[in-house]
Amino acid sequence: MLRLQSSWLLEAAAEHAGVDSLFFPYFHRFSALNWLSRKEITLYLNSPVDSQAMLARAWINCRDGGFGERNLQKFNQVIKKPLELDLNPFRTWKDRFFGSQQLDYLFYWREAAYEIEDEKQREIFWSVVYQIISYWVANQKAGTRIIYEPDQIMAYYLNQHQRFVRGRSGRVEISCIPLEELAAGKNPLIVFPLLFEDEENSETELQIIYHAWFHGYADLEQSRRDLRNILRHYLISFEKSSDWSLFVRLAAGADSAALTWSGRDLPPKIYEQELIGPMRQAFSAAYKSSRLTYKAVDRTCDAYDYLLMFHN
């Protein structure tokens, strides 16, 4: 779990130099980049996870407006009769996360979108399914009533998407390159939102389900393995010393580097000892100084957000 606070990041960066572009070799969730993408800053965003890169293209780099009215009429249909479950590739998810009707729609939406001629429009349609899965899973876990019918929630989120992308004119470039193959770009600031190896929360679970849906996998374990494999050199461990070589290599062309994460259940002193010390050591050859700032989120459970800036 990570709370990326863009204004905090820019404030910290501005203490040293003006920032006109930012480079994220990895971003943890597309919508967290909304605030930055509306600033007069060039954003270079990379996600080695193709389903997440697609979501960012559809929501953060969408300058042509929302989903067209004609496509809405054509593709947001009501399924009148239940579909044959045997044909549904996601049938093993029944009663685990979704009911029969929801599975019918997950199948229909994925297949129907192939008929959308314009690729950008297709990506908008698919990207909205991420929000819908999130809505269904969250309510299913809480045992709360799902009030919107599938076609209504699809229309709701297509409308939300339209509002989200309105007035967007920022300079954003999105790539989907494996981290090991990604080159270090020359940038004023590189940002690393950190992920912890042993942490699985509702967002990572959602990304696993969505990645499986996006690729048409029935097997969620395969999706989990895929994601872990893609991020294997990026995940941080508390148990064993982490390898920071990927981070240091990617930061080679940047004037400053920012590492940010959300801590839980441990006081800042432990983080300083276990994590920040090794980070400082790893980056010491590239940067002369560093500054740690942190904010309290909930002092009763030692939840703090951290921002560690390296600069010359």
Add this chain to the structure above:
Amino acid sequence: MLITLFNAALIVLITWLAYRYFELRERTGPVEGRYAQFLAGVASIVDRIEGYDAAHSAEVADTAEKIGAAAGFDAEQLQSLRAAAMLHDIGEMLLPRDILRTSERLDDERVDLMRTHPILGELHLKTRIETPDEVPAIIRWHHERWDGLGYPDNLKGEEIPKAARILALADAVSAMRHTRPYRHRNYTDMKEIDAEVERQSGLQFDPDLIALWLNISQDYQIRKI
């Protein structure tokens, strides 16, 4: 004999501890009360600037506290939640007055400006607090949505601290209970508000809190408009 002496010592110790407790309570009690009154005074200025004719911030704080208690918050968490609720819109005091009091729909530029108020509130409070405190953070995130489409940071789900999720719900409920010039729809009874809140489960609001709210809404009869 030893037992009698031990009992006597125990009684003396308990009496002394009780004396210290009451002495301390007497010394700190009025300060806490005064602090709460000053907080309410500041909050009422914000309410007036926002155009509320009733004590909106105090109402949000009461509602948030009830939801927080139902969610199992301890005394310290409730105190932080109440302080954040009283001051949640304090950043609006730094915005141009015409944005706050207009009855017209705001254009995109003014919406963006309006949406800076949680950050302004957090920044200005933070500079006055020496040790890290969660109240500015709760204020920063009181307009986040469960589905990640809120502002300013587009936090999603459990990333949003529970206190901020509670405050968002309490703020929305309170806002729905008051007529506002720019709103498309004004609610006429509490059942309509509850129905709207339930519709937003998993969209704007944390589904777990919706369940709590619907219980509180019935139990405590917070149904006056």
